[in-house]
Amino acid sequence: MAAKNIEAAVEEIVSELLAGQDVIELVDVEYVKEHTDWYLRVYIDKDGGIDIEDCQELSEKLEVQLDERNVIPDSYILEVSSPGIDRVLRKPRDYEREQGKKVDVTLYAPMDGKKEWTGVLTGFDGKAVTLDETTVIELSKAAQIRLHIDF
CATH class of the missing domain: 2.30.30.100 (SH3 type barrels.)
Structure with a gap:
C-alpha cells in the first residue's frame, strides 16, 4: 500500500477514535521512511495544547486498531505528538x-x-x-x- 493510502487509512481510524469528543483535533498524519525505518507520525492538538497523557491514550487506542485492521504491512515506529508551535501547513x-x-x-x-x-x-x-x-x-x-x- 502506498504511503499516501496508508496516511488516508490512518487518518480515517484516528478520526473514528476522536469522534464524539470536541477537545482533541487531528492535525496531520505522516508515514515516511527515514534511513531504514518507517515512521507513522500522528499530530494532534487542542486548545491550550496537548499533554503526554493525550498522546499516550491515543497511541494505545491507535495501536490496537492498526493491529486489528492490518493497515500497515511494514514494521514501523508510531509517534503521536503535538505538531509544535512552528507547525507545517499542509491541508x-x-x-x-x-x-x-x-x-x-x-x-x-x-x-x-x-x-x-x-x-x-x-x-x-x-x-x-x-x-x-x-x-x-x-x-x-x-x-x-x-x-x-x-x-
Missing part, C-alpha cells in the same frame, strides 16, 4: 485555521529574487496562498509553509 483546513497568522514560506525556486517569504496569511483558494493581501504564492512552488515563530 486546506490548516490554511483556513491559520488565517491572520504570520507564516514562513520556503520556495523551490526564487520568486522576485527570494526563496523565503514571511508574511501574514490573508488568503487561500486551494491552489495558492496570499501573504499580506498582496503576495500570491502558488502551492506547487512552495517547498514548505509553516507558522512563523518570533523569538
Whole structure:
C-alpha cells in the first residue's frame, strides 16, 4: 500500500477514535521512511495544547486498531505528538485555521529574487496562498509553509 493510502487509512481510524469528543483535533498524519525505518507520525492538538497523557491514550487506542485492521504491512515506529508551535501547513483546513497568522514560506525556486517569504496569511483558494493581501504564492512552488515563530 502506498504511503499516501496508508496516511488516508490512518487518518480515517484516528478520526473514528476522536469522534464524539470536541477537545482533541487531528492535525496531520505522516508515514515516511527515514534511513531504514518507517515512521507513522500522528499530530494532534487542542486548545491550550496537548499533554503526554493525550498522546499516550491515543497511541494505545491507535495501536490496537492498526493491529486489528492490518493497515500497515511494514514494521514501523508510531509517534503521536503535538505538531509544535512552528507547525507545517499542509491541508486546506490548516490554511483556513491559520488565517491572520504570520507564516514562513520556503520556495523551490526564487520568486522576485527570494526563496523565503514571511508574511501574514490573508488568503487561500486551494491552489495558492496570499501573504499580506498582496503576495500570491502558488502551492506547487512552495517547498514548505509553516507558522512563523518570533523569538
